[in-house]
Amino acid sequence: MLYTLLRPLCLLLLCGALSLTAQPASAHTALLESRIAKLLAAGHHGAEESAPRLRIRLLTPTTKLALLCEKPDLRLSGHPVRITGNRSVIARCGRKQHFIQINVSASGRYWIAARLLKPGQTISPGDIQPLSGELDKLPAGLLLDANQIVGRTPTRTLRPGQPLTENQLRQRWLVVANQEVEIVAPGDGFLIHAKGKALNNAARNERVRLQTRSGRVVAATAVAEGRVSIKMDN
Template identity: 25%
Template sequence: MLYRAAFLLCLSLTGWSARAQSVLDPALLERVRQLAETAARATAPPETRVAVEIGALDARLRLAPCRQVQPYLPTGMSAWGRSRIGLRCTDGVARWNVTLPVRVSVFGRVVVAATPLPAGVNLSQEHLAMADIDIAAEPGAVFTDASALLGRTLGRPLAAADAVRAPALKSRQWFAAGETVQVRAAGSGFAIVAEAQALGPGLEGQDVKVRFESGRVASGRAVGERRVELLL
């Protein structure tokens, strides 16, 4: 009995449940970095640079010894910005599953505000500049061509050197209610084009109802000047 008690005490003192950081050997950290970088590059624009900063596991965790730790990207977890990489023990005394914080930066040359810009300004060339920034630092699509932004209206103010992102722009109205629009209906292996009357304003990227000459009403997406796309 005394021997058994001494043995159990020895296990507790030597860390039968190891501190969390002890599982993060250099080889595993490199696999985590490669996984995060690969996931980020899958959706990153061409000619961008990806950098991965790996955080630390919760110091309060006690993990059983593991001979094989598998890193993975949890379902629904973002591959950009502040995220987490899963670590699961697949061969050890006990199976465990934890997540490791990471920060993934994606550096690219994009359109930014040349000066502080107020909400409501109609963008012109003098308002815009190009700069290398971390496009993963905030949500929202960025632009690599300033000409695509000319004439667009800001929906919120931007500080100098802020990226001009899609959420900062007011939605364009492609047509008004009552206007005749061209509807492109597409399905598996076919596409047809017909005219219809818009039953509401066509706001960029939003659904709108249209009425065909036959009287049939359908809902499609406003995609351009007097153009609606209907997916069947």
């Protein structure tokens, strides 16, 4: 009879003990998820308001996570172009290295073509339209910041409603092959202007090979529409 009376009390104490031991593990997991989310957010290139809302789910069993030190050094493994999906995080505790498997899902604003966009045209703000929603099933390399789209040009025809990605766009050419360009050569207290012929296409700050009037081939940098800058030591 005494056993019958004490059994519920023992079970209650046992459950309480299990609950108390589970709390630190749960807090440790929550802290780990928060740190990984910040690590992923730091990789966002663009305006702060265009950053996606990330949700992190740890796939590594809690029994393995419990083996980590209190505050491991974390870094992402690899350089995937897709925001969402399964990823690996490297956790270093002293000389020991562990791999944490995670799943990332995200929602936020992305951009689609508002009308038919053709190769060679310069994209204006009126050519694109924002949408909001889940990003998990959208193409890799999705562009979330309008500043990364406007002023660029499509590499192929884009249909209305098509989500815009990095590999669909390029910077607009400032000089094109066989174009006569203005050469600017700044020096110490002077500036030389000349003419030459571009031998390849180049966007802003890209390298371009050009042929001078004398027939010499030199390297320069595209700086403006039809203008390149050349160092005097070339």
